[in-house]
Amino acid sequence: MADVIWCKKVVGGKPCNTVNYLDPYCFWNWEGKTNCAECGTVYYIYMIQGHMYRGPEEKPGEKPDMSPLYADHPLEGYTYYLPGVKGRTRPFECLPRHIYLGRADMVKFSIRGRPVRGWRPQPPSGGLAGQFPYKWDIKKLSPEVWAEYQEKKKKGEVKEW
Amino acid sequence: MAKDPRETRIEDLPGPKSQGELEEMKMPYEEYCRKAFGPGNEWAKPDALKGIRWLSCTGYIFTPHSVANLAELGADVIKIEIPRMGDAMRHTSPFNEAYLYPLHDTRPMTGTGLGFTNANNNERFLSMDYHIPEMVDIFYQLVKMSDGLTENYRPGTLDRWKMSYRYLQEMNPRFIYVWGGGFGYGPKVFGGSYDILGQAHAGLASITGMHEYMGGHATKHSNWCIDWMSGTMISYGILASILWRKKTGLGTMIEFSQVQTPTRISGYTFPLYNNFGVVRQRWGNWDTQLCAHGIILCGKSDFPDAQNPQDKYEARYVMVSAFNDLDFKELCDITGLKDLYGKYKAHKDRVEARPQVEIYAALEKWAVDKTRSQVVKILTDAGILAAPVMNDREVYECQHYRERGTLRWLDDPLYGDFLVQSGHSCGMMTKTPRRVNWIWRPVGADNVSIYRDLLGVPLSQIEAWYNKAYI
Numbered sequence: 001m002a003d004v005i006w007c008k009k010v011v012g013g014k015p016c017n018t019v020n021y022l023d024p025y026c027f028w029n030w031e032g033k034t035n036c037a038e039c040g041t042v043y044y045i046y047m048i049q050g051h052m053y054r055g056p057e058e059k060p061g062e063k064p065d066m067s068p069l070y071a072d073h074p075l076e077g078y079t080y081y082l083p084g085v086k087g088r089t090r091p092f093e094c095l096p097r098h099i100y101l102g103r104a105d106m107v108k109f110s111i112r113g114r115p116v117r118g119w120r121p122q123p124p125s126g127g128l129a130g131q132f133p134y135k136w137d138i139k140k141l142s143p144e145v146w147a148e149y150q151e152k153k154k155k156g157e158v159k160e161w
Numbered sequence: 162m163a164k165d166p167r168e169t170r171i172e173d174l175p176g177p178k179s180q181g182e183l184e185e186m187k188m189p190y191e192e193y194c195r196k197a198f199g200p201g202n203e204w205a206k207p208d209a210l211k212g213i214r215w216l217s218c219t220g221y222i223f224t225p226h227s228v229a230n231l232a233e234l235g236a237d238v239i240k241i242e243i244p245r246m247g248d249a250m251r252h253t254s255p256f257n258e259a260y261l262y263p264l265h266d267t268r269p270m271t272g273t274g275l276g277f278t279n280a281n282n283n284e285r286f287l288s289m290d291y292h293i294p295e296m297v298d299i300f301y302q303l304v305k306m307s308d309g310l311t312e313n314y315r316p317g318t319l320d321r322w323k324m325s326y327r328y329l330q331e332m333n334p335r336f337i338y339v340w341g342g343g344f345g346y347g348p349k350v351f352g353g354s355y356d357i358l359g360q361a362h363a364g365l366a367s368i369t370g371m372h373e374y375m376g377g378h379a380t381k382h383s384n385w386c387i388d389w390m391s392g393t394m395i396s397y398g399i400l401a402s403i404l405w406r407k408k409t410g411l412g413t414m415i416e417f418s419q420v421q422t423p424t425r426i427s428g429y430t431f432p433l434y435n436n437f438g439v440v441r442q443r444w445g446n447w448d449t450q451l452c453a454h455g456i457i458l459c460g461k462s463d464f465p466d467a468q469n470p471q472d473k474y475e476a477r478y479v480m481v482s483a484f485n486d487l488d489f490k491e492l493c494d495i496t497g498l499k500d501l502y503g504k505y506k507a508h509k510d511r512v513e514a515r516p517q518v519e520i521y522a523a524l525e526k527w528a529v530d531k532t533r534s535q536v537v538k539i540l541t542d543a544g545i546l547a548a549p550v551m552n553d554r555e556v557y558e559c560q561h562y563r564e565r566g567t568l569r570w571l572d573d574p575l576y577g578d579f580l581v582q583s584g585h586s587c588g589m590m591t592k593t594p595r596r597v598n599w600i601w602r603p604v605g606a607d608n609v610s611i612y613r614d615l616l617g618v619p620l621s622q623i624e625a626w627y628n629k630a631y632i
Binding site: 101 | 256267269272288470471563570575578612623624627632
């Protein structure tokens, strides 16, 4: 994290106490106005090599150039503003691929169309104390995937490479 | 044939009869290599380390990799893991997406993440909580019948538990003991380590990436290169210790600090400062000793219509090497940058920092209206070494790696179809090649075969330990 803006602006009689995180990819060398994710106060900052060279200075009535990526309230049991909350935080735009799930991707077949144990749940070991055999008897343990595999073979979807 | 069939005459024997014939009968080198190494036929050949048994009380990548190297060469490696949990690295996966199942009978919805890949090939998996007094003796029994152990606890932890080299060598004087971790003894003895800390703390990250005025920052490698490298360096130490033991009959302790590894691979960095007072700077995709010898960016992607950003936007980089004078002249001729050659005819002139900036900027300007393939073709046709910077999909599709068996599909006995590259990337051997038999097994998957078959523990006892989560 390059730096944070811990917003102390008094809103509704109590301090805002929101920590706005300034991520280095955008704020490392940056001059401009950013907003507090909670109260929307606009601050001018000038960062050089991740250090707050100037600011934060309040700029009432002005519009922010860029929002923080993330914010939270550490004094209130950590409530968060995750990236991409409209008007508060900036969306995370570094999606690494066109397919991006961020959760376990269940697969039954490798890219060449052969079975791989990438889905859950799987049947238990069948052995004492978790002892597994050295053979995955797919026909017996996962007959539906075996049947699907036979279909794929018939359709010529199973390749060598 | 001789009259007496018991007589052996050289001319009756099959094979060449003279040096000349021998030379004639030799197959072409290419063919010889294909036959001698025979990717895919590894299993018909012996294992170099068969008979060595190694215990692995390791986690993450660095220390596990040091013993996976042994297992790929045929050692019987027993990985001892925390019951029902396993190595922490099992619970990591790139962007939380790729897992293989199951992890353990008690956790049917949990898998082993691909972060675990390549660091535990061919091993047997035992679960044991060796803090528990009942299990300590079992641990010692394993030590007595093993050649060595690798662990990665904080320094002195196993010593506190009476399981360090000082104690184990009294039970087994031939025992080779490896501690691998962050810093080792010294002022930072209690500092733990990760690959990224190794890269940062030993100065590697400070010399990786482009210079700041070119928009770069100190950079870590995307992969955990120091973990993999450190593990491999431990393996060398182990093999040397095995040789030493063969000569003397005595074991050894290896103490391996991970943050030392980047200093080993940082080349001239340290003497540059200590002898000449210069702190090395980052030079990114270019080179401080050679020019032109770097990676340039082309204007157009090879796959402009691809969905995947790694193809669509990033298939634009080319490595080019033309540092000797004739090659550089050719490079300048073919790119129309003849002025550059006029200015920097001698290598000592163009290897300076400012000329490099000028040269690479000019090359990128020349490449701005070309695709990566066009640039590579133009340069290689002119006899200059150039190659596209390929992503892993392109490596997978590259015939060279396929024919040599560097990348290959493994029908893993337990997990099915899996592409492996690790074991077969480490140099081919004609007589005792490395091999990957399986990628990994679930936590405690070899409990019975080790506790009962190796140590003679009755099944009822194994079951009782299992029910109490000792194993």
